[in-house]
Amino acid sequence: MSRTRTPPHAARNAEGNEPEKRRAILHAAVRVFAEKGYHGCRIADVARAANVAYGLVYHYFRNKEELLESVFAEQWAILVNAIRAIDEGPGSAADKIAAIFGFVFDVYKAAPAAVRVLILEVTRTPQGLRAGSTRETFDLAVNLVADVVRQGQRADEFRTDLDPVIAATGLLGALELAVSGMVVGVVPAGDEDAIDRAKRDIVELVCGGLRRR
Structure with missing residues (x-):
């Protein structure tokens, strides 16, 4: 008795659909x-x-x-890729810090649900940042921002008495709290102008603390 074989193109399609279905589940989870x-x-x-x-x-989780950890990891990976691209691009260290903040605020405009989950659920589920891929990605984000701080120090743009890693965690912490304020309604974010105003203020605040006096 002959066996019915799955056509090669059908097998490829089935395999190709798996990542798409996994992404669909992740995006649904965010919502x-x-x-x-x-x-x-x-x-x-x-x-x-x-x-x-x-x-x-x-089947996937x-x-x-x-x-939830996969949602965290995916969102942090998006941020890390953006930071890496900004780091490798042109501009002063202050320009790059502003671009990193601008990216996150722009994501909030386009996908507030994703930012809401990342900000609120990570504080309610702290083990999400203690181990696994999310922790590794978070460490990478801190190190990339620390590298931007070092660039500013070498260029005599930023203060050299600051530890780059501590400065990086402070920058990301300020970014997280600013966005948290928008998520919970403390910081006005009812329209794009309000979001842009919050972005300008927080960038000026953090870069002012980094600049040489």
């Missing part, structure tokens, strides 16, 4: 986490939002915690 909160949603909610079978979520 559901932003709407209901991590602790208030179920895997079934994510599956429904992604329009996939309930069991398919477990062991549990809800791993799904």
